Structures are given as C-alpha cells and as structure tokens.
Amino acid sequence: MPDQPNQPEAGEQPFILSATYASTTGNEPFTISSPLSAPFTTGSPVESKSEYLKRLRASVLTVQDQVNKKLTELMEQDNLKASQATGGVIVDSKEEENYGEEMQEEED
Numbered sequence: 636m637p638d639q640p641n642q643p644e645a646g647e648q649p650f651i652l653s654a655t656y657a658s659t660t661g662n663e664p665f666t667i668s669s670p671l672s673a674p675f676t677t678g679s680p681v682e683s684k685s686e687y688l689k690r691l692r693a694s695v696l697t698v699q700d701q702v703n704k705k706l707t708e709l710m711e712q713d714n715l716k717a718s719q720a721t722g723g724v725i726v727d728s729k730e731e732e733n734y735g736e737e738m739q740e741e742e743d
Contacts, residue, residue, distance in 0.1 A: 649672055667698050675687070
C-alpha cells in the first residue's frame with residue numbers, strides 16, 4: 636500500500652485526515668496525517684461521492700497502518716525497558732493485546 640494514496644492534484648486544497656495519540660504512560664504524543672482531496676464536482680453526484688468514499692477509505696487505512704506501526708514500535712521500546720529493568724522479559728498478554736487503548740476496570 637502506498638504511503639500517501641491521495642495526493643492532491645495541482646491547485647487543489649487538500650483535506651487532511653489525521654489521528655492523534657496521547658499516552659497515559661509517559662510516551663510522547665504523536666499525530667499521523669494523510670492528505671485527502673476534496674470530492675469531485677464533475678460527473679454525477681453518486682459517482683463523485685463513491686470516488687470520495689473510496690479515497691477516504693484508502694486514507695483511513697493508511698493512517699491506521701501507520702498508527703499500528705508506531706504503537707508497535709512504542710510497545711517494543713516499553714518491553715525492552717521493562718526487560719532491562721528486571722533482567723527478564725515481562726509481557727502481560729492482555730496488556731499487549733490492548734496496547735494504546737484505555738483499559739476499563741472489570742466489575743466483579
């Protein structure tokens with residue numbers, strides 16, 4: 636998948652699709668962005684909307700892929716720090732599965 640699938644055409648003002656992550660565990664926040672060109676004004680409204688939604692989906696997938704890569708990188712750094720601090724690898728599988736997401740307290 637290309638890094639930036641929706642490059643704006645010459646003279647066109649792009650929309651920007653972005654996702655911002657702020658950590659509760661001390662990691663620096665980061666923002667991932669992908670340009671998204673405006674809907675076409677030529678052709679039928681249905682074709683224009685369909686093409687725009689296709690490009691929006693591609694941008695969402697690009698941003699999602701980049702966020703996942705960044706969170707994986709941060710998780711690996713955190714695991715390395717924990718391993719170095721304790722002399723062994725400590726990974727809670729539930730924590731790894733939900734890395735980067737707020738955890739809800741389980742009710743008894």
